[in-house]
Amino acid sequence: MSTLTDDTSVSILEEYLQASINQISIDRSILHNEAIRRIILQRVVANFQYLQELGTSTLPSVQFLPLNSIPYKIRECLNKLSGSQESESALYEISNLVAEWLMDAPQEYQNFFAKYIRAIPLMSSRILMAALSDAEFSTNNGSLISSVSSFLKSTDKRLAQTAATFLLTCGGTLGRDFLWQTLSTQELPHSQLVKGISELLS
Incomplete structure (x- = not known):
């Protein structure tokens, strides 16, 4: 899990908070007191932020990937993709750099990208x-594939088309399963387009 944005830290903070509360050796009825809960929450959040900066955790179930483990150039690219100032051509250049890096990056970073790709602007x-598909990126990460499959529901034709292409070219059997399950169980704005792509690429 990465520490690049606040959004990506929410679920792991919740996990860390629950795990911390589970380790507290006090009468659980005390936690019903709002003032005490607030104090505990403040301390847990402060400790979480400190450990997050270090890239370590005192709880075995909660692990962080240190920010400095991502090359500075890639961090800059991710920040640019998160904004809305870049032109479309510039976004392609930036995305190609990210795709090239992600091809050889540790698998753990795919969990981060599962949330990151839904948090940035749709373009x-x-x-x-598209850059990952062109680079012939390959993944069997369920979280990332699930995130991409959510774009199949988009009213944006190009976005739905690109998501379908990614699932089929990058997601292997799992990606195809997600795509066909979505097609068969949900009404998609561009279902015929998605189905046509799936038949063509399959």
């Missing part, structure tokens, strides 16, 4: 997925 998401 950035589309172009990043």
